[in-house]
Amino acid sequence: MLGRLYERENCSAARALELVGERWSLLIVRNAVFAGTTRFSDFERRLGIAPNVLAKRLEGFVAAGLMEPREGEYALTEKGRELGAVIVALTEWGDRWAAPEGPPIVFRHAGCEGVVHLETTCEGCGGSPGIAEVVATPGPGADPGRLPGRAAE
Template sequence: MLGRTYENENCSAARALELVGERWSLLIIRNAVFAGMTRFSDFERRLGIAPNILAKRLDGFVADGLMERREGREYVLTEKGRELGTVIVALTEWGDRWAAPQGPPILYEHEGCGGPVHVRVCCEDCGLQPAAADVVAVYGPGSDPQRRPPRAPSRPRTA
């Protein structure tokens, strides 16, 4: 895992991975978001995870504000934790395309109407859904001008 000082990284993706980048983390969050799990024993049994590893992950989630600990050994997602559901849907869709030769083992549906749920990248200005190759990274307000490489990312020119 990445260090906590981020001396060489000023990157929100790197910071997010520090919270949930360990192999069990997103599986625990997945089961909390989509299976409604809250009990230590349910996570342990369903995932087959060692209790010491599970305890460490859950304690970390509480410390980082992804979960709140309730009576006994119950862990409830916060809004911050629930929002990771979108990340899990996106990762699952990628896995369905590239790592599921028999087809998707799980489909996500809107509970209200039963329609399929997908994650899409959409341009806020024009509404188009650009391909990944057409998305560029540019410096944002949280970037450090002193740490920028000599050549900054730029937007493609339009006609």
């Protein structure tokens, strides 16, 4: 059974999962970012989530700096709003692999109504490499003995 913390991992993806890896977490963020949901009762009603589970998730988001409590509401911080890109990426994957009838939601640019997509971009050449062309290399925060995919030495 996986725990809530990934202490053996020296990986930003694992650290992010500690904050939003529980199954309700990204749905709460999705509703906050794209539906403007801020009130506890609205999250509870729209998601059908148990109040004790919702309270725990919102408390964790506040502690992690993803949301701020404001007069009976939970407002996203910049850190929380940036998770919208994760929702778009996960939705695009789901549209391709888990939506046989087609996308149930389409993300559009509010300014021109164009469909929004996320893509990988190389800062060196400006190209858009496919994931098969992307390699993981140690970064400045790497612990050589604990790189993702390697056993701790």
